[in-house]
Amino acid sequence: MAAELGIEAHVLRHWEQVGALTPRRDGKGYRVYDDEALEQARTVLKLRRAGLSLPEVIAAMAPTKEAAQAVVRAKIAALEDEVASRRAVITFLQHTVECRHRYLDECPGCAAFAREP
Known part of the structure; x- marks a missing residue:
C-alpha cells in the first residue's frame, strides 16, 4: 500500500501509531490493508498535502461532521490569513521595484509597510 500511495512504509506505521490510520489485523496480528484502509490512508495523505498536521488530520477525520468541519x-x-499576508508582501515588493526613492527608508510608502505588524 505504501508503494501505491508513493510513501514509505514507516509513514503508514507512524500514522497508525498516532491514530490517523486504523488498519484491521488478521488472526496472527498482521496488518490488513484492505480497500477501507487504503481509502483512509488516501484521505490522510490528501489532508497532509493540504497542509494539515497529523493532529489536525485526526480531528478532521472525527466521527462527527461538526467536529471535522470545525x-x-x-x-x-489560517490559510486565508497567510494568503492575505503574502499579498501584502507582494504589494510591498512591487512598490519597492517601482519606488523612485533610492533607499527604502526615504520612502513614506515603504516606511508605512515597515510599521505594520
Missing part, C-alpha cells in the same frame, strides 16, 4: 474551517481561516 478543524477544516480553522485551517481555511
Whole structure:
C-alpha cells in the first residue's frame, strides 16, 4: 500500500501509531490493508498535502461532521490569513521595484509597510 500511495512504509506505521490510520489485523496480528484502509490512508495523505498536521488530520477525520468541519474551517481561516499576508508582501515588493526613492527608508510608502505588524 505504501508503494501505491508513493510513501514509505514507516509513514503508514507512524500514522497508525498516532491514530490517523486504523488498519484491521488478521488472526496472527498482521496488518490488513484492505480497500477501507487504503481509502483512509488516501484521505490522510490528501489532508497532509493540504497542509494539515497529523493532529489536525485526526480531528478532521472525527466521527462527527461538526467536529471535522470545525478543524477544516480553522485551517481555511489560517490559510486565508497567510494568503492575505503574502499579498501584502507582494504589494510591498512591487512598490519597492517601482519606488523612485533610492533607499527604502526615504520612502513614506515603504516606511508605512515597515510599521505594520
